[in-house]
Amino acid sequence: MATALEDFGSPAIESPRARRQRPGQRSRTNFELYSWIFMRLSGVLLVVLVLGHLLIMNVMDGGVQRLNFGFVAGRWSSPFWQTWDLLQLWLAELHGTNGLRTVINDYAERDGTRLWLKMLLYTSAGLVLVLGTLVIFTFDPNIG
Amino acid sequence: MAGSDTPRQDDIPVDASATGDQPAGAADVPAVNSVSGDEGVGSAGPDRAVDPTAQDARTPAVTVRGTAAPSIRDVRLKIRRFLPEQDAEPHWETYTVPTEQGDRLLDAIHWVKWNIDGSLTFRRSCAHGVCGSDAMRVNGVNRLACKVLTKDLGDEVLLEPIKGLPVLKDLVVDMEPFFEAYRSVKPFLLPSPHEPTKERLQSAKDRERFDDTTKCILCAACTTSCPVYWSDDAYFGPAAIVNAHRFIFDSRDEGGEERLEILNTKEGVWRCRTTFNCTDACPRGIEVTKAIQEVKRALIFRRF
Numbered sequence: 001m002a003t004a005l006e007d008f009g010s011p012a013i014e015s016p017r018a019r020r021q022r023p024g025q026r027s028r029t030n031f032e033l034y035s036w037i038f039m040r041l042s043g044v045l046l047v048v049l050v051l052g053h054l055l056i057m058n059v060m061d062g063g064v065q066r067l068n069f070g071f072v073a074g075r076w077s078s079p080f081w082q083t084w085d086l087l088q089l090w091l092a093e094l095h096g097t098n099g100l101r102t103v104i105n106d107y108a109e110r111d112g113t114r115l116w117l118k119m120l121l122y123t124s125a126g127l128v129l130v131l132g133t134l135v136i137f138t139f140d141p142n143i144g
Numbered sequence: 145m146a147g148s149d150t151p152r153q154d155d156i157p158v159d160a161s162a163t164g165d166q167p168a169g170a171a172d173v174p175a176v177n178s179v180s181g182d183e184g185v186g187s188a189g190p191d192r193a194v195d196p197t198a199q200d201a202r203t204p205a206v207t208v209r210g211t212a213a214p215s216i217r218d219v220r221l222k223i224r225r226f227l228p229e230q231d232a233e234p235h236w237e238t239y240t241v242p243t244e245q246g247d248r249l250l251d252a253i254h255w256v257k258w259n260i261d262g263s264l265t266f267r268r269s270c271a272h273g274v275c276g277s278d279a280m281r282v283n284g285v286n287r288l289a290c291k292v293l294t295k296d297l298g299d300e301v302l303l304e305p306i307k308g309l310p311v312l313k314d315l316v317v318d319m320e321p322f323f324e325a326y327r328s329v330k331p332f333l334l335p336s337p338h339e340p341t342k343e344r345l346q347s348a349k350d351r352e353r354f355d356d357t358t359k360c361i362l363c364a365a366c367t368t369s370c371p372v373y374w375s376d377d378a379y380f381g382p383a384a385i386v387n388a389h390r391f392i393f394d395s396r397d398e399g400g401e402e403r404l405e406i407l408n409t410k411e412g413v414w415r416c417r418t419t420f421n422c423t424d425a426c427p428r429g430i431e432v433t434k435a436i437q438e439v440k441r442a443l444i445f446r447r448f
Contacts, residue, residue, distance in 0.1 A: 032414035033443055105410070106375055106417075 035098050042091040049088045073141035082136055089132040097125040216242045219294050221252055224304040226311050227263065234311065237261075243294040249301070250278060250289040266315035273427055276363030279306050280315050286365035286425040306368035308377060322364045325380045329388035329406055334399030350395040357390040357435050359428040366422035366432050378411045382422035382432045385413055389435040392442060404443055413439050 058064045075081040100121050108114040218240050226234035239260050241252045250271055257264045268278040271290045278289040281304035283297065294301070309317040335344065360383060367373050367381030388407055392400040407413045413436055422432035 030408065030447060032410050032412070033408060033447060036414050036440070037444065105415075106372060109375065 035101075039095060039098060042095045046088070046091055046095060049084065049091065053084075053088060073139070076136065076139050077141060086133065086136050089136070090129065093125055093129050093132075097121060216244060217295075218299070219243045219252060219297065220300045221256060222300060222302050223253075223256070223264065223314070224302075225264070225314050226305075228313055245293075245295055247294045248290055249282060249287075249292040249294055249297065249303075252294050252301075253289055253303070264315075265313045274361060276361035276427075279363040279365040279368070279427070280304065281306055281368075286369040288363060288365065288427040291427050306364055308368045308370075308374045309364070317368075319364060321377060322367055322381070322383065323362075325367075325384040326362065326387055329380065329384050329403055330399055331384075331387040331391065333391065333394070333397055334402070335396060336398045344396045346395055353395070354390050354393040356430050357386045357393075359430050360386050360390070361428060362387075363427060365425040365427055366430075369421040369425035371419060371421065372415050372417055376411070376415065379415045380407065380412055382416075382436060385416075385436050385439055386430060386432055389439055392439065400442075401446075404439070404446060407439055408443050413443065416440070 057067060076085070101118065104114055104117045104121065108117055219242075221239045221241055222236050223239065224234050225231070225237045239256045241255045243252050243255075248271075250268055253264070253266060257266075266278060266280070266289075268290065269275040271278070273288050273291040276288070279286055280289055281287075281302075282289070282292055283302050286306055289303075303315065305311050305315045305317045309319065309321060311317050362383060364383060366386070367383040370379070370382055373379050373381045385407060388403045391397045392403050416433070416436045418433055418437070420433050422436075423430075423434070426432050
């Protein structure tokens, strides 16, 4: 059946913007729901963790001037600060990665662009997470 | 078409206030019930404004007013034109329209179509903010042309088709993607499959729960104001979610689970970034963003 448009014999209907996709096919997972909740929870936790981190490292007891290898080594000898930094690392990295994922979903229009940007994103996130975790757990205060 | 406004500008001073600056004809009629609006158009003189339809175009806006002599103000309508038969790309065209205090934007657009360029194409039906046909982008925000007064708009008004849907001609867009998203949330009552033995009663409180979202007139102002929808047209968009909300929270409806499941996708409610453009755009004053958040909350509390 010819549509009203085809009756016009109009060649330029695609301009200035044609539709690309059809609205959502159903997904059986709750991934988007969990990621949405994760963003809220990790955001709240990060406020505490990051502000605490900044306070300890930059403000208290002479601030940033007293930071040196010994100071970090001393902190990481305690499981409490190890856990704090580990949590901060994972939450911040995943929070940021998920945020960038949604930005890519929003703005990358071509499937190829989206794929490559996300590959780059996930690779860098993986590297940071693995490296950071490795350092926190294998840190040797006697290295110097 | 550009020539049609030059003589009129001579007749009508830019700051034509309610005093003696009225165009010819206004003087011999007392201020009360002045019809100088008609005269203003008639005195536009040698061009096609003498066409009788021109006076018809002015009449309704003039007669509803009564007291002071109406002051005519020229408004430049800068309209995004696109004629698929001849244009490869849309372009801007400016029309100068004399308007009065009570004129709606739709009146001004009508004036262009009826007196300057009949090829100008736009949708409108009831012209009273009920049918939802004439949503358009007015100075960058989505409005119904029949619910905006030109006196609130300044001297130059930018008019574009609503954004994010394929433009067919001038201000007319292809609404099918919008209605496709609307249909996909099953916007109809899905009652319990058992044959009811009596009327499906609902308390006033239960009705109140989804009252806000029953007001939707499907004008697409919200969906096409959403930046997420502009860049991702697979997103259901605010209007579809509003209409899902209307049934999800209806105590007589049994399809809530199904609709929530449909909206629980990457292109569903989780795509919403709460920019509130939709709430601002809604000509019915529906709290669209709040409705979307309520659907999110329903999904979360269904899960946990």
